[in-house]
Amino acid sequence: MKVPEKILSGLKKEKSIFIAAHINPDGDALGAALALAEALESKGKETFVYSRDPVPAIYSFLPGYERISSDPRSMLKHRPVMVLLDCNSPERAAVEKYGFKSSIVIDHHETEKDFGDIKWIDPGAAATGLMVFYLLKALGVGITKEIATNLYTAISTDTGTFRYSNTSAEVLKVSAELVEAGAPPNLIAEQIYETWDRKRFRLLVIALNTLEIRKGIAITHITKEMFRRTGTKPADTENFSNLPRMIESVKISAVFRETGRDMWKVSLRSKGASNVARIAEFFDGGGHKNAAGFSIKGDLKSARSALLKVAGNLNMNKR
């Protein structure tokens, strides 16, 4: 992977760098952000890692986790450059109301927005963490154990720990190098997959009880009432859409999460060749081939029907 020269020069000349993860941050956004922050600080720069939303507890093991902040005022005084990570519009990171000197976008999502003074968008990259790995190499930053742990977590998150179709020889080679640099593969996997709290697991089981499969599409839903009943939050639903993929006949898994009255956020995961980004784009959402999402208005029944219709029209439920 070739790092654009303008990204390197764009970062090198800056002193204050504001790194923004997208809303509802995942392991790729957070791991990439923390790794980049540590690397830039080792080069004498001042950095700030911003996430509007609270970081899911499962990522609290990430080195540097405690520095992630939702209050950027102290940093904004320095008029920093903003690096948008793992997304490519300021709205996706909830930073549109802040003023920055300029902006740099580093992302691997397919749906590209017209934003960014300097852009590096590579939909072929398995994870933003992988792009940051090459960026750090090009900047001549040594991969510490902390950086390695953050980047390995980023890559693990977006490749399903090497189970998704974006797992390539390159992904495995870089991951091997990160393990050599000190990333602990099994501890990271345990943190990501085996540290669910009880109420989150209870919510999962409740959601799985709503499972219906129509034409290869598994649909589950989570209502606000379910969150209340279990004492859980929207962030607790991360990866819920993965589980129904265990079923052989399921090509796409969709989780409908109630966000307001007759408003739903839909998280899509695909197995094999189905490109769920195309479905999400139809609904003005985005994502990548195997993981995408969108918002939709309407009651659950009509929202579900709309998804099934679009998937059918796009022939998405075939392999």
Place this chain on the structure above:
Amino acid sequence: MKVPEKILSGLKKEKSIFIAAHINPDGDALGAALALAEALESKGKETFVYSRDPVPAIYSFLPGYERISSDPRSMLKHRPVMVLLDCNSPERAAVEKYGFKSSIVIDHHETEKDFGDIKWIDPGAAATGLMVFYLLKALGVGITKEIATNLYTAISTDTGTFRYSNTSAEVLKVSAELVEAGAPPNLIAEQIYETWDRKRFRLLVIALNTLEIRKGIAITHITKEMFRRTGTKPADTENFSNLPRMIESVKISAVFRETGRDMWKVSLRSKGASNVARIAEFFDGGGHKNAAGFSIKGDLKSARSALLKVAGNLNMNKR
């Protein structure tokens, strides 16, 4: 990893080679066996791949699957040398009653038996498939797409696809090379993890609805009525006990399966340090540290109480 010279010379001088996988063969035994067979045939040797037990359907995608046989008579006439893979006693492969010219053992298990004319046992190897990879390299065999797929499956099986503590930089590097040679990571993961049938998944959800956690022990149960309702069989519950391990507070997961009137079979899985074999032994059952089982009489309530009491007395629910 260094391949012992005696293994190389031992194989090179033979013409007929009988390769035996262990009983209840898994992806490591099968993938290693099929890869070795193809490699040796490319060197002009005649090979036979033996498994006493039927190969689980999830492994039917392995290249060469159709040649695995439980009837060795045709081959035994040639008085072959026997290569024991992923185990180290003839009983584990159910070949003790057959006559061989000599025997070669290639295994990574810790409990070593006094068997084998030539032995290569490396408990530090993550998988027998990894040892076979180095063996093929040392023999100068090119890694075909078929060999790569078999070896990648072998390594995936024994490392939980890079999630267990035996996942090392070396494991990832070799896997990267296998992907370069044509192994498809996501298709292999899909075959191993995402080929559940719908009714089996439905039974899982019904079982998870019964989940209760007491002192770090997750208990679920499956009644005969649940089997009837979902059209499933006891064999469909394999690995059900793994799922509640996702919960951080869970140290042990126990699945109670009704086998008759007031009769239960209990399957135990542990996370970390808990040794469930000790619990199973108390009830005249058996197994290993992280996976064991036993049978118990009584109604569900008293059977559960008995388990909790024994686990508490053995201090098993602590880590």
